[in-house]
Amino acid sequence: MSVDGTQEFTRAPRTTPTRYRERATWEREAIHAILDEGYLCHLGFVVDGAPVVLPTLYARVGDRLYVHGSTGSRPLRGAADAGMPVCVTVTLVDGLVLTRSAFNHSVNFRSVVAHGTARQVTDPAERAIALDALVNQAVPGRAGDCRPANDKELAATAVVRLDLDEVSAKVRADGADDDPEDLDLPYWAGVIPVRTVHGTPVPDPGLAPDRPLPGYLGERS
Amino acid sequence: MSVDGTQEFTRAPRTTPTRYRERATWEREAIHAILDEGYLCHLGFVVDGAPVVLPTLYARVGDRLYVHGSTGSRPLRGAADAGMPVCVTVTLVDGLVLTRSAFNHSVNFRSVVAHGTARQVTDPAERAIALDALVNQAVPGRAGDCRPANDKELAATAVVRLDLDEVSAKVRADGADDDPEDLDLPYWAGVIPVRTVHGTPVPDPGLAPDRPLPGYLGERS
Secondary structure: OOOOOOOEOOOOOOOOOEEHHHOOHHHHHHHHHHHHHOOEEEEEEEEOOEEEEEEEEOEEEOOEEEEEEEOOOHHHHHOOOOOEEEEEEEEEEEEEEEOOEOOOOEEEEEEEEEEEEEEEOOOHHHHHHHHHHHHHHHOOOHHHHOEOOOHHHHHOEEEEEEEOOEEEEEEEOOOOOOOHHHOOOOOOOEEEEEEEEEOOOEEOOOOOOOOOOOHHHHOOO | OOOOOOOEOOOOOOOOOEEHHHOOHHHHHHHHHHHHHOOEEEEEEEEOOEEEEEEEEOEEEOOEEEEEEEOOOHHHHHOOOOOEEEEEEEEEEEEEEEOOEOOOOEEEEEEEEEEEEEEEOOOHHHHHHHHHHHHHHHOOOHHHHOEOOOHHHHHOEEEEEEEOOEEEEEEEOOOOOOOHHHOOOOOOOEEEEEEEEEOOOEEOOOOOOOOOOOHHHHOOO
């Protein structure tokens, strides 16, 4: 996995982000599937001409991505007025690909890169949907099983939306791709699977000892 | 985990990246430890005033980070001349933190954000060190057990260096942090551990069936 990455998964490889609305249904569904599996994005924006990349949670709701933060946060303040150019990137790593040659080593991964203008969300109903979605994206089912934000907390929270518009997705899901003349070299080749796993939930010490684990936590892998 | 993130791990929290050389030894070591555990970064740069964030492999060698790509890659070409302003971000997720209130939900994580000017590396010796390090960062020990790049492959590969200079690191490693008045609410709270695991290596079908797995692969977790 280098800066160039691999081909896009589209049948006709594209080198630039493509208008989301021009994509085929299967492409939009593939983009959604990648976005729905993750919950951490890397949000890029520009400050004084220089790039800044921060990790943050996100949620997808339909054809929109949401992130949130403190109303005092510099990048989110930037999204309050005319909007802020951003790039949201979501990457899922599936495997390390070892080839006989150093050059052909690669990574199996799925990624989505979305470009556009982020804007602060002020509508209370949309903000509530986004905040629930942010909790549920990381822990499905959780938003309905905790205390919702009160007015003071809502006032301290900025919600920012990015409409899916210019989007590219890349997928590599393949084995070792060695040059033919390297196949007899005496080196191991193959794929090391990589995945993210969730361990046994650790209860807060303040919980009653007999409090059961919520059902939505028991089903996680 | 919101756009603001948490406090830096430094004793005196800082809101802006700090000169790497001004940091205490323990801080530099903490930054190195985060960087050494990962191998995937998100590289941010600016194209026509807009941010671009791409996932790519990286390696740390001393106080330098390296990424690589095709010599035809647009961002790497940008690093060839005067250098290119970049932001390299590495994020390791350790847990999902569930609190009684939606507002206090959080993520346990460790991240490093490095700002600076990326420059192409032309010195053959440094390029060789960087390319070996890129392989070894993802699979320690592998660079010595595959065919090194030949002249044609080297000619097609751009190596870019970012000296660690303006660097910030953030760590959250804590339990559920609820407001006192929420502690008796009837919701589960605690931490769901998250980690990245490597599965059993899958040999390439072209390997001889009796070829043993290299020792450096057997030791992976």
